[in-house]
Amino acid sequence: MQTQMERSDLTENEKMEAFLARIDRGEKIEADDWMPDDYRNQLIKLISMHGISEIMGALPEKEWVPKAPTLRRKLAIMAKVQDEMGHGQLLLRVAEDLMAPLGKTREDLMDDLFTGKLKFHNVFHMEAPTWADAGVIGWLVDGAAIITQTMSLDSSYAPYARALHRICAEEKFHAQHGESIVLDLAEGTEGQRQMLQESITRWWPSLLMFFGPPENGNVTSNQAANMRYKIRTQTNEELRQAFLTKYVPRIFHLGFTLPDDTIHFDEANQKWVYQQPDWEAFKQIVKGNGPRSAHRLNLRETSYEESKWVRDAIMSFGRQAG
Amino acid sequence: MADMVRVETVEQAKQNQEYVQALADLLFQLADDDFILAYRGSEWLGLAPHIEEDVAFSSMSQDMMGHAVMFYEMLEALGLGKADDIAQLREAKDFRNAILVERKNGAGDYNDNPHYDWAYAIVRSYVYGLHKQVRLEALLQSSYVPLAQVSRKMLTEHRYHLMHWQVWLNQLANSTPDARHKLEAAISLVWEDAGELSDLGPNAEQIVRYGLIAGEELLRQKWLNETKEIFKKAGLNWPGEPGAASERGRAGEHTVDLEQAVATLSEVYRIDPAASW
Ligand SMILES: [Fe+2]
Ligand SMILES: [Fe+2]
Numbered sequence: 001m002q003t004q005m006e007r008s009d010l011t012e013n014e015k016m017e018a019f020l021a022r023i024d025r026g027e028k029i030e031a032d033d034w035m036p037d038d039y040r041n042q043l044i045k046l047i048s049m050h051g052i053s054e055i056m057g058a059l060p061e062k063e064w065v066p067k068a069p070t071l072r073r074k075l076a077i078m079a080k081v082q083d084e085m086g087h088g089q090l091l092l093r094v095a096e097d098l099m100a101p102l103g104k105t106r107e108d109l110m111d112d113l114f115t116g117k118l119k120f121h122n123v124f125h126m127e128a129p130t131w132a133d134a135g136v137i138g139w140l141v142d143g144a145a146i147i148t149q150t151m152s153l154d155s156s157y158a159p160y161a162r163a164l165h166r167i168c169a170e171e172k173f174h175a176q177h178g179e180s181i182v183l184d185l186a187e188g189t190e191g192q193r194q195m196l197q198e199s200i201t202r203w204w205p206s207l208l209m210f211f212g213p214p215e216n217g218n219v220t221s222n223q224a225a226n227m228r229y230k231i232r233t234q235t236n237e238e239l240r241q242a243f244l245t246k247y248v249p250r251i252f253h254l255g256f257t258l259p260d261d262t263i264h265f266d267e268a269n270q271k272w273v274y275q276q277p278d279w280e281a282f283k284q285i286v287k288g289n290g291p292r293s294a295h296r297l298n299l300r301e302t303s304y305e306e307s308k309w310v311r312d313a314i315m316s317f318g319r320q321a322g
Numbered sequence: 323m324a325d326m327v328r329v330e331t332v333e334q335a336k337q338n339q340e341y342v343q344a345l346a347d348l349l350f351q352l353a354d355d356d357f358i359l360a361y362r363g364s365e366w367l368g369l370a371p372h373i374e375e376d377v378a379f380s381s382m383s384q385d386m387m388g389h390a391v392m393f394y395e396m397l398e399a400l401g402l403g404k405a406d407d408i409a410q411l412r413e414a415k416d417f418r419n420a421i422l423v424e425r426k427n428g429a430g431d432y433n434d435n436p437h438y439d440w441a442y443a444i445v446r447s448y449v450y451g452l453h454k455q456v457r458l459e460a461l462l463q464s465s466y467v468p469l470a471q472v473s474r475k476m477l478t479e480h481r482y483h484l485m486h487w488q489v490w491l492n493q494l495a496n497s498t499p500d501a502r503h504k505l506e507a508a509i510s511l512v513w514e515d516a517g518e519l520s521d522l523g524p525n526a527e528q529i530v531r532y533g534l535i536a537g538e539e540l541l542r543q544k545w546l547n548e549t550k551e552i553f554k555k556a557g558l559n560w561p562g563e564p565g566a567a568s569e570r571g572r573a574g575e576h577t578v579d580l581e582q583a584v585a586t587l588s589e590v591y592r593i594d595p596a597a598s599w
Contacts, residue, residue, distance in 0.1 A: 055373065062368045063433050066361060069590035069599035070406045071391045074364075075384060081367055082380035089373045131590045131599075184598050192597060299368070303436065307371035310440050310494075313501035317493045 023230050028158035031097045039229050042222070043157055044098050046231065048109055051091030053121040056113075057141075058084040059296045060124060064134040076177050077134060083174065087167045094159045114301050116288045122209045125290025132185055132192075132199035138178020140203060140247060144210045146171045147242050156230040186254045193255075200251060201259045205277040211243065212236040213279050244272040327533070330467045332399045344528040345466055346400055347418070348535060351523060351572060352457075353393030354419035357409060358580070359450060360387035361587050362423065365432035371440055378486060382447075385479045392472050410588035411595060414581045415574045418523060421567040422450060422515035424580040441494065441501075441508035448487035449512050449549065453519040455480060456545045457535070465533035488552065495556040509561055517564035520545060523572035 010018070016036055022029070029035055058081045065081055068074040096106055112118035123141050128134065149168050155161040185196040214237040215223070226232045234242075244263075251258060263274040284290070288297065329335045335342055363383030370376035394405035402408060417424075425446070428438035458480060461473035494501045520542040522529050530537045546564075553560055569575035591599065 055368075058368050064590075065364050065367055066432060066586050067589045069410075069593075071387075071394065071409055073599060074587075075387055075391070078364055078367070078380060078384045078387065082377055082384070085368070085373055085376045085380070089377060092373065181599075187598070189594060189597050191594065299433070299436070303369040303438070306437060307440055309498070309500050309504065310371035313494055313497035316501075317497040320496070 023156050028161065029156055030158050038225065040098055042226055042229065042231060043160065044095055046226070047091055047098065047160055048095040049119060051088050051095055052109065052113055052118055053124060054084050054091060055088035056120040056124045056296060056300065059299060060126070060128040060292070061134055061137055063128055064131060067131070068134070069131060073181070080138065080174050080177050083170045087170070090163045090166065094163050097159065110304060114297065119286050122282060122285045122290070123206050124296065125285045125293040126203070126206050127291050130195050130199060132195040133203070135178050135181030135185060135196070136199045136203050138174050139182045140178070140207055141210070142171050142174040142178055143247060144207060144243050146175060147239055148211065151232055151234045151239065154233070197256050200256050204259050208240065208274070208277045209282045211240040213282070214240070241272055244274065248272070327465055328467060329465055332468070335400065335466065340528065341532050342400055344525055344532050345534055346397060346402060347523055347525045348529050349393050349397050350418040353390050353397065354417045355423050356386045356393065357390035358417070358419045358583060359423040360390060361583055362427055365427055366438065366443065369436055369438055382483045382486065385483065389476050396468065406591065407595065410591045414576045414584050417571070417576060417580060417584070418574065419571050420515070420518040420521065421569055421571045421577060422446065422512065422519060424571065424577060424583060425515065426579050439508065441504040442511060444487060444490045444494065445505065445508040445512045448484070448491055449516050450519065451480065451484050451487055452549050452552070453545045455484060456541055456548065460536040460541060464535060469534070491552070492556045495558050509558070513561045514565050515567050517566040518571060521570070521572045
């Protein structure tokens, strides 16, 4: 199979056809297999954004790591944020393999992040001013991530699927960790409940945005390509609906409200009806104009630049060691 | 010596008030050292020189925090209050950690313009770690059996930490002139405080008399010998006798750095210590 595709007498078209046939048969693509440039580029875009979002996603919670309220929570949130960095590491390695034939490295990804070319998830541009936010991030943001990542567990690109299997297993612990923080607050004092309610209200629009704008029947060319390549299998709106089904009843059950009087499940259409977040604001946020975008990028960029001497030292040591 | 008994349980320990006092004094030193340095480690999250190291460093800080928790729980078992309260409701002056572990990671705040010093992180972690190794080994002979038992568990994890720091020390010492220079500057800084590590505090005499741990001089010599060996292997100059800060952490004298650390690490808990978090 593989050797046939690499035969030079095959035209680009024939190669493409053979590739799509593999996809249709449900075969998995490995890093060294022939793949169309478009497929490679879609993967690089998706996986580097996912990887860098894990790393930038560590920063809002990082704010709460040194302040976590009990010894047990201190240990748990340290482990959680460490996992997120680990996810970033795993994914960047997958992206690096894809970029290698293009002569690009992790260094380039970092530069793209700092120049704003490489975007990260909208949620990680937002403020996390209270301990309740640490809980809500774990419970709902990780919960949302589980929903999108589960969709890609069967991705046609095998290295991504393998990484996601590991990541998803850990994300489930993260969601439990977040839920546990949330439950202590929900069952706690008046002050704790208020802190939690404010956090839910604050995060709601960002959580809706997490899945991306609704297609309203117009699936973008990017999305269509990713679905054709079996990189993803569901639309933004399908994912968001799954999220609402899972979490809205739980939020109400705990006695909390959402900043949306219209939200309800429409039995006739079997769909959640809800107030759209401000999609213009969404565009601005992912562009790097969110409330904490500059602060967090600055944190990452400063630490990256100031530790250049360390990376230089490692390289120099490596060269000497041969 | 009549005092060198074996104390198998908390109940047995509690029969001698003086013994409990000496044991608690030692446990506070052990717990606070690990707790505060793990806290400093947790401030590094997301800021390490590369992603792989971020993961590794965080893992070691968690181990260290885990050790602190075990020591605080032993204090709780002795009737000194809830572990969470001990860790988070005391004032800085009630902490018994050495000054070395409370020093900030560098300029700035962990979330606001941090300009952290990786060379300092390595040297502090390693020098402290080498001392901790000597201390844990000495604790294997402790008259308080539960303490000897937890020390054995900690030693297993701790060896991996030391290997990690050794790799870093060796790399920085033998790479670029810039790294070498930064490493030497960090050694000088750490050396100003490191001498306090084997200080057993104002109640040292009782602590040793009850066989809780070996004497200060023994700990110090063993630690210095091993550190000397390691510096030599890495091709580093021996900085001589380590000094100590003008504050004596083991006697509850601390710098503003610890006040800042305690305020931060207890900020949420202090909103309502009676609440469930
Ligand atoms: Fe993650
Ligand atoms: Fe997560």
